[in-house]
Amino acid sequence: xxxxxxxxxxxxNEGETILAICKRNEIRIPxxxxxxxxxxxxxxxxxxxxxxxxxxxxxxxxxxxxCGGLEVFTETEKVNKARKINLELxxxxxxxxxxxxxxxxxxxxxxxxxxxDIDEFKFVPRRKELKSEDELDxxxxxxxxxxxxxxxxxxxxxxxxxxxxxxxxxxxxxxxxIEAYGMNYRSSKTxxxxxxxxxLDCIFCGQCSVVCPTxxxxxxxxxxxxxKALADPKKMVIVQTAPSVRFTFSEEFGMPAGTFWEGKLVxxxxxxxxxxxxxxxxxxxxTIIEEAHELIYRVKHKGTLPMFTSCCPSxxxxxxxxxxxxxxNLSSCKSxxxxxxxxxxxxxxxxxxxxxxxxxxxxxxxxxxxKYEAERKEMNASGYRDVDVVLTVCELARLLRKRRIDPAKxxxxxxxxxxxxxxxxxxxxxxxxxxxxxxxxxxxxKITGEELGKVEFEMVRGESGARCAEIEIDDLKLRVAVVHExxxxxxxxxxxxxxxxxxxxIEVMAxxxxxxxxxxxxxxxGPAVRKARIAGVLSRDKGMPIRKSHENxxxxxxxxxxxxxxxxxKAEELLHSEAGQTAVGGG
Amino acid sequence: MSLQKIxxxxxPKPENLLPALKEIQKENKYINRENCLKVAKYFSxxxxxxxxxxxxxxxxxxxxxxKKIIKVCSGGPCMMKNSTExxxxxxxxxxxxxxxxxxxxxKLEYISCRGxxxxxxxxxxxxxxxxxVRPEMVDDIILNYL
Numbered sequence: 001x002x003x004x005x006x007x008x009x010x011x012x013n014e015g016e017t018i019l020a021i022c023k024r025n026e027i028r029i030p031x032x033x034x035x036x037x038x039x040x041x042x043x044x045x046x047x048x049x050x051x052x053x054x055x056x057x058x059x060x061x062x063x064x065x066x067c068g069g070l071e072v073f074t075e076t077e078k079v080n081k082a083r084k085i086n087l088e089l090x091x092x093x094x095x096x097x098x099x100x101x102x103x104x105x106x107x108x109x110x111x112x113x114x115x116x117d118i119d120e121f122k123f124v125p126r127r128k129e130l131k132s133e134d135e136l137d138x139x140x141x142x143x144x145x146x147x148x149x150x151x152x153x154x155x156x157x158x159x160x161x162x163x164x165x166x167x168x169x170x171x172x173x174x175x176x177x178i179e180a181y182g183m184n185y186r187s188s189k190t191x192x193x194x195x196x197x198x199x200l201d202c203i204f205c206g207q208c209s210v211v212c213p214t215x216x217x218x219x220x221x222x223x224x225x226x227x228k229a230l231a232d233p234k235k236m237v238i239v240q241t242a243p244s245v246r247f248t249f250s251e252e253f254g255m256p257a258g259t260f261w262e263g264k265l266v267x268x269x270x271x272x273x274x275x276x277x278x279x280x281x282x283x284x285x286x287t288i289i290e291e292a293h294e295l296i297y298r299v300k301h302k303g304t305l306p307m308f309t310s311c312c313p314s315x316x317x318x319x320x321x322x323x324x325x326x327x328x329n330l331s332s333c334k335s336x337x338x339x340x341x342x343x344x345x346x347x348x349x350x351x352x353x354x355x356x357x358x359x360x361x362x363x364x365x366x367x368x369x370x371k372y373e374a375e376r377k378e379m380n381a382s383g384y385r386d387v388d389v390v391l392t393v394c395e396l397a398r399l400l401r402k403r404r405i406d407p408a409k410x411x412x413x414x415x416x417x418x419x420x421x422x423x424x425x426x427x428x429x430x431x432x433x434x435x436x437x438x439x440x441x442x443x444x445x446k447i448t449g450e451e452l453g454k455v456e457f458e459m460v461r462g463e464s465g466a467r468c469a470e471i472e473i474d475d476l477k478l479r480v481a482v483v484h485e486x487x488x489x490x491x492x493x494x495x496x497x498x499x500x501x502x503x504x505x506i507e508v509m510a511x512x513x514x515x516x517x518x519x520x521x522x523x524x525x526g527p528a529v530r531k532a533r534i535a536g537v538l539s540r541d542k543g544m545p546i547r548k549s550h551e552n553x554x555x556x557x558x559x560x561x562x563x564x565x566x567x568x569x570k571a572e573e574l575l576h577s578e579a580g581q582t583a584v585g586g587g
Numbered sequence: 588m589s590l591q592k593i594x595x596x597x598x599p600k601p602e603n604l605l606p607a608l609k610e611i612q613k614e615n616k617y618i619n620r621e622n623c624l625k626v627a628k629y630f631s632x633x634x635x636x637x638x639x640x641x642x643x644x645x646x647x648x649x650x651x652x653x654k655k656i657i658k659v660c661s662g663g664p665c666m667m668k669n670s671t672e673x674x675x676x677x678x679x680x681x682x683x684x685x686x687x688x689x690x691x692x693x694k695l696e697y698i699s700c701r702g703x704x705x706x707x708x709x710x711x712x713x714x715x716x717x718x719x720v721r722p723e724m725v726d727d728i729i730l731n732y733l
Contacts, residue, residue, distance in 0.1 A: 173633075179633035179634075179635045179636060180635060181635055182635035182636060182638055182639030183639045184638065184639050184642045185642045185643070186642075186643050194635065195620070195623065195634045195635050195637070195638030195639075196620045196623070196638065196649065198620075
């Protein structure tokens, strides 16, 4: 089928929407509610209105299906006028406090307002311009439904910024199946929120904050705590950065997705005044060694199988809240963040003769859920709070911009070598399938006792939501599965309940494509952006001199000097969560 | 009647949600969080969905309120027949403000169309409906029924 858009002919398939064709042919149509992770669209924001020859009134391009002989005009005067009025009405409902806003410069509404030259106070007068009392009522009515939610450790909501696009409702419902949000009340009182305005009770994956076009949902800000620690001369600020941060951090400073910025990240942190910068990839390597050890033990001694990975705190929380019967299946290993942190406050502090009380342990994470994880009560293996402050990528970038530091201009620096040597296997943690691949590299060598010829396990790579593979190791057939996004995980759990699937080892990540698509990553994202990020991760793994976790020289030293061997008493104490606690595992 | 008994009268199908909520409200005056959770469980729907559905309807109360509620229709036809003047009269008489929760005993609310447009303006005191209300009738209604 062929249709005409702006007097040019384009190929189209039956059943496609006008917007899909325009997107494919790079014809710009502004939208605020359509998101590549949330298809099909429901036509809510009315920004994508276009004129056609088939109807008198304007139609929303995101839901209007095409038909033969259709002619579309995307930039007529009528269209632009309608879009502008819609935008002005949306702006009226929006706080519009751009200078102090967390999304300043990254806000989709702000960008459109700039493009369409919006008069901010067309419908609502400024406080000083009020002409009568009626107008004051109008103003009051406008702000009557402000819900501020800061009662959890991960996600902040402020409905004054909300434009009711419903992306958060949809992603929570369709991708994560939690349904924490709903559209409450109606017409001018419509308000996105939780039932009975209870504090947010979900898995804190932060996908809602990623898709939010404005700053209505953001991560809970911990910049203040970090700045306070930096300013305190008595405190030693030790930072660890997650594997995926180095691949996405650059996007905040205008680089294309997937640009590798490890050196600049370290340099920027040093300029901020951090005393030591360590690499969470080392924690990831440690996780792999412990997890592979646990897997081999469970397989050999007929332990609870399948074993679930426990790197993703949202996933742990999901199992605890919705499928408690599967808690024994979770690996007892902590997540890389929570493995490296106690090492900093014990091993490193002992070695350097620092009082752990004076260490402020900060981690830069791609994830909102890590904030919650750091506050879990069992995360104090070192005798202190293991991680004191968790920053997301967005927060770190915001702080750097605030301080007028441009990492692009800084000279690259290396991680501090004490806990900063990493391997390709640990680097793979950034994406879905990475934990599995890294664990296999170690487990296969441990079981067979021979060196692995080809370290890539391509069968667990890819972008589909659920992947499975069977790996032959000597006489053992290891069945593994890799799942990301909670709706896929739920399907798997349901099929396990029915006894339809039997795996040995299952990796689950709550966010799309793993940490690369995490809740604290730069916006905007979509499948294409995440694909570019994954390509960056894989090429980096290829270029690493050491690609297997158990060959990490620093770890070998730590095991020799401090921990003993994988699964030793000390390792059990620091790196695993005690069984029997309500909070087993701990991402 | 217990909540379970009320729920068992309805098949757990989405179309029965509104009747069930109405029935529960008759018994309990409003729908609290625990009851809402039980309803959600019975209909196998997420709590957020049930709440957003229930909050859509003015009829269904989700907050406890021991107040007398006076409702005035704010639909177009009633507005045309001067329902705003009626609201003003009630405000003056009871010294309250429409849509304001401040008064300990009374609350004045706007409601959307009841489908009684030919007999407007409509005023409701709790479940009692008054039709063709004129501003001078307000005193009578309020004093007799409160």
